[in-house]
Amino acid sequence: MRISILGAGNMAEVLGAKWAANGHDLMITGRSSEKAAALADRLNARTGSFAEAALHADAALIAVLYQGMEYTLERIGDGLRGKPIIDCNNPVEIEGFTLTTPPGESMAQQIAKATGGHVVKAFNLCHADVWRMPSIAFDGRPLTVPYCGDHPTALHATTRLIEDVGGVPLQTGDLRHAHYLEASAAIIIAQLFRGRPTRTVFNLVDDQTPATQ
Ligand SMILES: NC(=O)c1ccc[n+]([C@@H]2O[C@H](COP(=O)([O-])OP(=O)(O)OC[C@H]3O[C@@H](n4cnc5c(N)ncnc54)[C@H](OP(=O)(O)O)[C@@H]3O)[C@@H](O)[C@H]2O)c1
Numbered sequence: 260m261r262i263s264i265l266g267a268g269n270m271a272e273v274l275g276a277k278w279a280a281n282g283h284d285l286m287i288t289g290r291s292s293e294k295a296a297a298l299a300d301r302l303n304a305r306t307g308s309f310a311e312a313a314l315h316a317d318a319a320l321i322a323v324l325y326q327g328m329e330y331t332l333e334r335i336g337d338g339l340r341g342k343p344i345i346d347c348n349n350p351v352e353i354e355g356f357t358l359t360t361p362p363g364e365s366m367a368q369q370i371a372k373a374t375g376g377h378v379v380k381a382f383n384l385c386h387a388d389v390w391r392m393p394s395i396a397f398d399g400r401p402l403t404v405p406y407c408g409d410h411p412t413a414l415h416a417t418t419r420l421i422e423d424v425g426g427v428p429l430q431t432g433d434l435r436h437a438h439y440l441e442a443s444a445a446i447i448i449a450q451l452f453r454g455r456p457t458r459t460v461f462n463l464v465d466d467q468t469p470a471t472q
Pocket of ligand 1: 266268269270325330388
């Protein structure tokens with residue numbers, strides 16, 4: 260898959276590294292072209308402008324801090340219209356750990372509206388250090404990765420990309436459910452800022468879930 264990653268930070272690096280290892284063709288872009296080029300170099304990927312990255316993509320990951328979302332969306336142009344867009348972003352401020360979006364509205368829906376893309380919310384519930392783990396399992400149980408969206412092709416692409424990083428995909432609903440995934444992230448982020456280890460997760464387990472320990 261040709262994957263464009265918009266944002267050249269932690270999430271771009273950890274997810275990009277696993278996708279590159281699975282044979283995907285990556286293009287990286289970001290506010291700092293130097294940073295994007297350096298990351299592209301490390302991932303054996305290409306780099307380009309936001310508009311070039313949008314055109315390159317079979318699917319895109321947007322991974323920027325919420326403070327940079329408006330800046331990013333303004334630069335994408337029309338290139339992601341009708342394409343799968345994975346949104347891992349958390350509009351959560353770090354004083355009271357509340358959502359910065361208006362009540363009932365998600366960042367995922369804002370991205371869909373601005374780009375015309377088929378947005379899927381995913382990968383937003385764990386610290387980058389979790390995605391970096393060679394095998395993402397806790398107590399011998401694989402990590403469940405909730406995601407939600409409206410479009411079958413975009414959902415299918417996301418499922419594959421979750422499996423490529425070693426997670427077990429769990430569709431939680433349509434894009435209206437992105438709001439709940441973003442709110443759930445606020446709980447985890449607050450825990451991390453209060454000192455819990457970065458590899459802290461919520462998982463979904465039942466008595467059928469394989470455990471090796
Ligand atoms: N890190 C995690 O553990 C984690 C986990 C789950 C979800 N997320 C979410 O994933 C997204 C990316 O996180 P990250 O850790 O990868 O972020 P990051 O490393 O801090 O930065 C990601 C990108 O955002 C850009 N950016 C930051 N502020 C900006 C601004 N004001 N205007 C324009 N661009 C700006 C950065 O550009 P510069 O390099 O030029 O600053 C960089 O390209 C966030 O929405 C975060 O909530 C993060």
